[in-house]
Amino acid sequence: MMKRTLLAAVIALTPSFAFADDIFGTWQTVKDDNGNYGHIKVEACGSKICGTLIKSFKSDGSALKTDNVGKKLIWDMTNKGGGSYTGGKVYSPDRDKTYKGKIKLNGNKLTVQGCVGPICRDGGTWSRI
Numbered sequence: 001m002m003k004r005t006l007l008a009a010v011i012a013l014t015p016s017f018a019f020a021d022d023i024f025g026t027w028q029t030v031k032d033d034n035g036n037y038g039h040i041k042v043e044a045c046g047s048k049i050c051g052t053l054i055k056s057f058k059s060d061g062s063a064l065k066t067d068n069v070g071k072k073l074i075w076d077m078t079n080k081g082g083g084s085y086t087g088g089k090v091y092s093p094d095r096d097k098t099y100k101g102k103i104k105l106n107g108n109k110l111t112v113q114g115c116v117g118p119i120c121r122d123g124g125t126w127s128r129i
């Protein structure tokens with residue numbers, strides 16, 4: 001009985017980010033303004049969610065060498081439930097701009113948006129790899 005009580009207490013006190021989130025994994029972006037695309041690894045960064053560019057490709061699928069590989073393109077996102085993630089930032093390498101981010105998860109599709117003030121940019125729908 002004591003072991004069950006202790007286990008229940010540990011589970012209750014464990015932050016929700018310690019468990020795998022459906023958004024975690026590797027995602028392929030849509031092609032940017034230059035026709036390039038990338039693979040983003042989404043994972044926990046402390047109590048928030050972030051995404052790092054792990055590979056970058058030219059429009060023909062060949063590797064693209066860029067200083068952006070290894071850079072966080074999503075950070076400080078929070079799971080709001082129902083597949084919605086907000087509160088963080090999204091960086092767009094093709095425009096060299098950082099936006100207030102909104103992400104919506106629907107199965108193996110991830111819809112990304114970024115806003116600066118009242119102007120929002122559609123980051124496209126990414127696919128799980």
